[in-house]
Amino acid sequence: MTRVIACAVSAFLVASAAAEAHVSVRPRESKAGATEKYTVRVPTEGKVATTSVEVEIPQGVMVNSVEPAEGVRFEVKREGGRFSSITWTVTIDPGQNRELAFVAKNPTDATEIVWKAHQRYADGTSSEWIGAVGTRQPAAVTRLTAAAAGAPESSASMQAAGDESGIAAWLQSFDRAFVAKDLDRLALFYHPDVTIFEGGGVNNGWADYRDHHIGPELKGFENLQPDEQSRE
Secondary structure (H helix, E strand, O other): OHHHHHHHHHHHHHHHHHHHHOOEEEOOEEEOOOEEEEEEEEEOOOOOOEEEEEEEOOOOOEEEEEOOOOOOEEEEEEEOOEEEEEEEEEEEOOOOEEEEEEEEEOOOOOOEEEEOEEEEEOOOOEEEEOEOOOOOOEOEEEEEEOOOOOOOHHHHHHHHHHHHHHHHHHHHHHHHHHHOOOHHHHHHHOOOOOEEEEOOEEEEOHHHHHHHHHHHHHHHOOOOOOOHHHHO
16 A cells, blocks of 8 residues: 555656646736736756747737846747747756746737747757647646626726736836846837837837937936836
8 A cells, every 4th residue: 555655646746847847837827818927937857958948929919028037138029010939048057947037918819828938958959848738748828717797896906906017017127128228128118110209300110219319319328227206
């Protein structure tokens, strides 16, 4: 009997370890239409260091911002004005893991978000976390629930609080990029074809605004600090 119990416990521990060994995205449940902060957990389970991870952003999900992290570079791909994927370049040694975050608005008409991820290693190999739940290399999934009709006001307040939290995170991320004078990160907050009316002038597109307005302006600023009072 003792051997049976030991085997059952061992099997459970192995299954639990396997469940945590792949690229995961939290939270695993959110609200349709909500603005959510998502955290991508990337472990290195083998003997070769991870060098990058790419997460595909499904249709209907609108990324607001990507949070900076120490020792990590990121770049995004765009399709039709939206982010279609985020790639983080980071060294994660064997047995270690990193958490990478972004803020996005959920689709309003979906029941789940499937996060396909591509993990690449120093020896040129990769793990493709794109399979269905239960397969050897499953994609992470966030289930989406809708607020029931006639839901109590407290539920609506919680939803609003979640949206406010996402907006605050977006603003903080913008502030950090602005204070750092990081034009590459600031580009994430502007549509490539944006038209900006500022200071009595007009800039057509992000490149024009970057090269002829905000870029030269930032070079002349010293000791930049975000105005927290304006956020209240």
